[in-house]
Amino acid sequence: MSVELELHGADELVADMQKLIDTAPEALDRAMMRAAKGFTEDCNELMPAGYSFRKTWKRHKVTGDFGITSAIEVRNAAPHWHLVENGHVKWINGTNTGGFVPGKHIAERIRDEYQDKYPEIVGEAVARAMAEVGL
Structure with a gap:
């Protein structure tokens, strides 16, 4: 028993996929750099004024x-x-005072926030890239 299958529009799909392959890497690079810039800006916002x-x-x-x-x-x-x-050990005039200055852990907190934000940022970039080529 043989089955015959006809596909209509496969060439157009291949052409659209090729457009996506050609344009998506640059769009995703830009989205990733925007996310990285947002990360650094968020870190700077949480930094105390003296730093x-x-x-x-x-x-x-x-x-x-x-x-x-x-x-x-x-x-x-x-x-x-x-x-x-x-954080770091407290030193005054080259002498260890035995104190400890706790760390701010700002980048760590922002990193935890970006665990949820990052997939959304990249997902939106993928959706835009697919919409541009009509997929």
Whole structure:
């Protein structure tokens, strides 16, 4: 017994899929960079007024297979950022006072918020990219 199957519109679907393949990586890169920028801005908003880390944030694309960005690495280049974030032993005039300054854990809190926000941001970018090519 043989079955004959006719597909109509397969060529158009293939053409639309190719458009998506051509445009989606750039759209998703932009969405990921917007999310990374939002992350750094949210961290800066929570920072106490006496600290200024606005110009020390670095965002770097991590390129995966096929030349597509797989992640955005966000870090703060300030040499004392880790002390503010994680806390540190208190020293005065080169002497350990035995005290401890607790960390602010701002990036940690914002990271936890972005666990929920990030899929929405990228999902919206995917939906827009698909809508642009008519899928």
